[in-house]
Amino acid sequence: MTLAELIAQARTALGTAITTRQQEQDALVALRSDENLTEEAVTAQVARRDTADAEVTRRQEALAELEAEQVREDELAALQARTTPAANRAPAYDQVHRVGQEERTYRPDQDRRGRQFERDVVAATLGDDYAARERLARHMAEEHVERGNELERAAGTGAFAGLVVPQYLTDLYAPAAAAKRxxxxxxxxxxxxxxxxxxxxxxxxxxxxxxxQTENAGVxxxxxxxxxxxxxxxxxxxxxxxxxxxxxxxxxxxxxxxxxxxxxxxxxxxxxxxxxxxxxxxxxxxxxxxxxxxxxxxxxxxxxxxxxxxxxxxxxxxxxxxxxxxxxxxxxxxxxxxxxxxxxxxxxxxxxxxxxxxxxxxxxxxxxxxxxxxxxxxxxxxxxxxxxxxxxxxxxxxxxxxxxxxxxxxxxxxxxxxxxxxxxxxxxxxxxxxxxxxxxxxxxxxxxxxxxxxxxxxxxxxx
Missing domain, CATH: 3.30.2400.10 (Major capsid protein gp5)
Structure with missing residues (x-):
C-alpha cells in the first residue's frame, strides 16, 4: 500500500472517530435531559465520550504523522531532481521509447473484495467526491483499453445484475401520507x-x-x-x-x-x-x-x-x-x-x-x-x-x-x-x-x- 493510500485510510478513520465522538456527546446531552437520570449513568456516558475523544486525538496524530512523512518524501524527491548530475540523469520519460503497463486503479491483489470500488461508487453518487469520480473514470478508460470489445456488445444492465450498482433517490423518498392538523x-x-x-x-x-326600578323600591x-x-x-x-x-x-x-x-x-x-x-x-x-x-x-x-x-x-x-x-x-x-x-x-x-x-x-x-x-x-x-x-x-x-x-x-x-x-x-x-x-x-x-x-x-x- 502506498503512502498516499495510507493517508486516505487514516483520514477515513479520523472521520469515523469524529462521528462516534459526536454521537456519544449527543447521547450525553440527551441523558442529562432525562428526569430519571442517575449520577452513575452520567459518569459512565462521560467516560464513553472521553474514550471517543481520546480515539479522535490518536487518529488525528496518526494522520498528522503520515502527512508529515509525505511532505518529507516530496521534499526529498524534489531535492534529488535538482542534485542529480546532468551526465548521469536519466532521459525524460517522454524522450525514450518504453514498453510496459501502468498499475490498474483497482487491483485484486490489493483489494480482493472490491471495497474501494464500492466506496468510490457511493461517494461519487451521493456527494461531490471528485477524487472518487476521477478514479472511476480512469477505471472505465482502462476497461475500454483491455476489454473494449466486450464492453461494446449490446448487453443490457440486466446481464450484470451483480455489477450494476442500484441507485436510491433519497431526496425523492415518498413519506407516508398524513392528515396532519x-x-x-x-x-x-x-x-x-x-x-x-x-x-x-x-x-x-x-x-x-x-x-x-319602581320608585323607592329595591334595585x-x-x-x-x-x-x-x-x-x-x-x-x-x-x-x-x-x-x-x-x-x-x-x-x-x-x-x-x-x-x-x-x-x-x-x-x-x-x-x-x-x-x-x-x-x-x-x-x-x-x-x-x-x-x-x-x-x-x-x-x-x-x-x-x-x-x-x-x-x-x-x-x-x-x-x-x-x-x-x-x-x-x-x-x-x-x-x-x-x-x-x-x-x-x-x-x-x-x-x-x-x-x-x-x-x-x-x-x-x-x-x-x-x-x-x-x-x-x-x-x-x-x-x-x-x-x-x-x-x-x-x-x-x-x-x-x-x-x-x-x-x-x-x-x-x-x-x-x-x-x-x-x-x-x-x-x-x-x-x-x-x-x-x-x-x-x-x-x-x-x-x-x-x-x-x-x-x-x-x-x-x-x-
Whole structure:
C-alpha cells in the first residue's frame, strides 16, 4: 500500500472517530435531559465520550504523522531532481521509447473484495467526491483499453445484475401520507403553562341582573356565581427503535424516521381535537340534522345558515365573527361540483351573486381552502370521520367561532429524545417524540355540526 493510500485510510478513520465522538456527546446531552437520570449513568456516558475523544486525538496524530512523512518524501524527491548530475540523469520519460503497463486503479491483489470500488461508487453518487469520480473514470478508460470489445456488445444492465450498482433517490423518498392538523392550526392557540396536569378556567354561570326600578323600591340584585372548568393536560407521544447499522450505514434514515414521527404527532393531536370521546368537537357540538336520501347543495346550504345562526345565538356579544366551517375533503369537492341556476337574494361581501362560494386554490393543510356563499371560510380536514351514521358512510360539517375553540400547547412541542443507552446491548437507538397539550370547545356551548343521511358518501353528478 502506498503512502498516499495510507493517508486516505487514516483520514477515513479520523472521520469515523469524529462521528462516534459526536454521537456519544449527543447521547450525553440527551441523558442529562432525562428526569430519571442517575449520577452513575452520567459518569459512565462521560467516560464513553472521553474514550471517543481520546480515539479522535490518536487518529488525528496518526494522520498528522503520515502527512508529515509525505511532505518529507516530496521534499526529498524534489531535492534529488535538482542534485542529480546532468551526465548521469536519466532521459525524460517522454524522450525514450518504453514498453510496459501502468498499475490498474483497482487491483485484486490489493483489494480482493472490491471495497474501494464500492466506496468510490457511493461517494461519487451521493456527494461531490471528485477524487472518487476521477478514479472511476480512469477505471472505465482502462476497461475500454483491455476489454473494449466486450464492453461494446449490446448487453443490457440486466446481464450484470451483480455489477450494476442500484441507485436510491433519497431526496425523492415518498413519506407516508398524513392528515396532519388543519383544524388545530385554525383555532385559537395559547402557550401551555409550565407546570401542572390540568388547566382551570372560571365560567360565569349565574349572571348579575338589572331591572326597571319602581320608585323607592329595591334595585334588582342577583348574586353572581361561576363554575370551574377543568381540562386535562394530555401527552401525545410516539417512539421508534432503529438499529445502529441503519443509522450509520444508511442514507438519511434518521431524519426520515423523525419526520414521520412529527407527522404522526400532528395527526394524532388534530384527530383528538375532533374525535376524542366526551370532549372532542363531534361530541360537544349541537347537531343540525340533515336527513335526505337524495342530498343536494340547495338543501344543504340552509343547514349551514342554521348552524351559524346557532353559533352566534350561543355567543351573543362574545361572538368574534370569525366563524369557520370545517369539513372533509370529499365534502368540499362535492360542494364545488354543484351546478345551479338560482342565486342568493342577499349578496355577500366579495362574492358574486352567481357563485356558490369561492375556491382559493390552496393545497391541503395550508389554511383556508375557500369560502362558502355567505363568506364563511372553509377548513378542509381529513381527520373528520367518514364512517358515521347507521350506514357507517356519513361525514359531518362543523361550524364554530374559531376564537372559542382553544388549544394550549407547549411552545417547544413536539420534543425529541434520542437515547442510545437503553438499547445499547442490541445496538439500537431509541427515538421518542412527545408533547403536552390541553384543549376545550366548551368555554361557551357554541359549536354546531351538520349530520345525517344527507352527508353520506357523495356522488359527483353536478347536482
Amino acid at each position: 388543519p383544524f388545530a392550526d385554525a383555532i385559537r392557540k395559547h402557550d401551555l403553562p409550565a407546570q401542572g396536569m390540568t388547566v382551570n378556567l372560571s365560567r360565569i354561570t349565574t349572571a348579575t341582573s338589572t331591572a326597571i 334588582s340584585e342577583t348574586d353572581i356565581d361561576d363554575t370551574l372548568l377543568t381540562f386535562n393536560v394530555q401527552t401525545n407521544a410516539g417512539q421508534q427503535t432503529l438499529s445502529r447499522q441503519a443509522i450509520e450505514r444508511g442514507a438519511g434514515v434518521e431524519p426520515v424516521v423523525l419526520d414521520d414521527l412529527f407527522r404522526r404527532y400532528a395527526t394524532t393531536l388534530d384527530n383528538t381535537l375532533i374525535n376524542q370521546a366526551t370532549n372532542g368537537l363531534t361530541n360537544v357540538a349541537t347537531t343540525v340534522a340533515y336527513t335526505d336520501g337524495t342530498p343536494t347543495m340547495a338543501e344543504l346550504y340552509p343547514k349551514i345558515f342554521e348552524g351559524l345562526s346557532g353559533v352566534e345565538a350561543a355567543l351573543l356579544d362574545q361572538a368574534s365573527g370569525e366563524n369557520i366551517a370545517v369539513m372533509h375533503s370529499r365534502r368540499w369537492f362535492w360542494m364545488q361540483n354543484i351546478l345551479g341556476s338560482t342565486w342568493p337574494l342577499i349578496s355577500q361581501p366579495g362574492i358574486a351573486a352567481q357563485m356558490s362560494g369561492t375556491n382559493l386554490g390552496t393545497a391541503y393543510g395550508s389554511g383556508v381552502r375557500g369560502t362558502l356563499p355567505n363568506g364563511t371560510p372553509v377548513i378542509v380536514d381529513n381527520n373528520i370521520a367518514t364512517n358515521l351514521g347507521a350506514g357507517t358512510n356519513e361525514d359531518e360539517i362543523y361550524l364554530v367561532d374559531r376564537n372559542e375553540c382553544h388549544l394550549w400547547e407547549d411552545p417547544s412541542a413536539p420534543m425529541y429524545i434520542r437515547a442510545e443507552q437503553t438499547k445499547a446491548a442490541s445496538l439500537g437507538v431509541l427515538m421518542v417524540v412527545y408533547g403536552y397539550f390541553a384543549y376545550t370547545h366548551v368555554r361557551y356551548a357554541q359549536a354546531r355540526k351538520i349530520a345525517g343521511t344527507g352527508l353520506v358518501t357523495p356522488t359527483f353528478t353536478g347536482s
